[in-house]
Amino acid sequence: MTNNNPYTPPAVWTWQAENGGTFANINRPIAGATHDKQRVVGKHPLQLYSLATPNGVKVTVMLEELLAQNIAGAEYDAWLIQIRNGDQFGSGFVEINPNSKIPALMDHSISPPLRVFESGNILLYLADKFATLIPKDPAGRTECLSWLFWQMGSAPYLGGGFGHFYAYAPEKLPYPIDRFTMETKRQLDVLNRQLAEHSYVSGDEYSIADIAIWAWYGQLVLGRLYNAAEFLDVQTYSHVIRWAKAIDSRPAVKRGRMVNRVSGAPEFQLHERHDASDFDNNTQDKIA
Numbered sequence: 001m002t003n004n005n006p007y008t009p010p011a012v013w014t015w016q017a018e019n020g021g022t023f024a025n026i027n028r029p030i031a032g033a034t035h036d037k038q039r040v041v042g043k044h045p046l047q048l049y050s051l052a053t054p055n056g057v058k059v060t061v062m063l064e065e066l067l068a069q070n071i072a073g074a075e076y077d078a079w080l081i082q083i084r085n086g087d088q089f090g091s092g093f094v095e096i097n098p099n100s101k102i103p104a105l106m107d108h109s110i111s112p113p114l115r116v117f118e119s120g121n122i123l124l125y126l127a128d129k130f131a132t133l134i135p136k137d138p139a140g141r142t143e144c145l146s147w148l149f150w151q152m153g154s155a156p157y158l159g160g161g162f163g164h165f166y167a168y169a170p171e172k173l174p175y176p177i178d179r180f181t182m183e184t185k186r187q188l189d190v191l192n193r194q195l196a197e198h199s200y201v202s203g204d205e206y207s208i209a210d211i212a213i214w215a216w217y218g219q220l221v222l223g224r225l226y227n228a229a230e231f232l233d234v235q236t237y238s239h240v241i242r243w244a245k246a247i248d249s250r251p252a253v254k255r256g257r258m259v260n261r262v263s264g265a266p267e268f269q270l271h272e273r274h275d276a277s278d279f280d281n282n283t284q285d286k287i288a
Helices: 054-068 091-096 119-130 138-168 174-195 208-221 238-248 251-256 281-287
Strands: 046-050 076-080 104-107 114-117
Touching: 046 054, 054 076, 054 119, 054 138, 054 208, 054 251, 091 104, 091 114, 104 119, 114 119, 119 138, 119 208, 138 174, 138 208, 174 208, 174 238, 208 238, 238 251
Parallel strands: 046 076
Antiparallel strands: 046 104, 104 114
């Protein structure tokens, strides 16, 4: 398709103003804090600052899976970071993630407390700390980490590429939508082929690779991201759907995807989590 008004990039790009789209009010070309806001700290060893985006869901699912194994040291407080309000640019948050992206974790079980940011790194940190949800043999661990980093490398194409231009951009442009749809479907095919031969992504055991990938691709094929399941014809990825449904049925996953959620049915939102009792009886019945 020919564009009658082609864009010619300037010799040096400068930021003029917001360019529209869902997140335009928080996008800017510089880093650092925009305002002073101290970080709140709860009673548990692990302090999570997050929102139930796919990257945030990775970590809350992981923490709930650890607690399902009766690992007391995995108790956590989950504080809500409203990214559309710019909470991630508060000084307290920037101290633990200079990149101003959720999720971010502080481990107060050690002295001095340790910051951990980037969702894949948080999963790996917790898996190593508690010696679970990651294979112990070198070959299995390497395969698991290969898929974990596959997800980390693929997410910008799915979220920042396909999701942005298909769902959030101020105008629908054929070239970027076609380009990122093609790449998203290629990634789904990669995953489908792998799951045709394995129960879980990196083999026969559920691991942090599944948690990371499910938060994005699992929820995508289940129709929870970008209203794009029909557009992507996800039913053709039958092995991905089988795997996504199996993980979705896990009680810890159901709890984890509720934490720090501010959209959807109110009974499936838990804006902050400070104790297992925060999942009230009504919600527990729905989880069961």
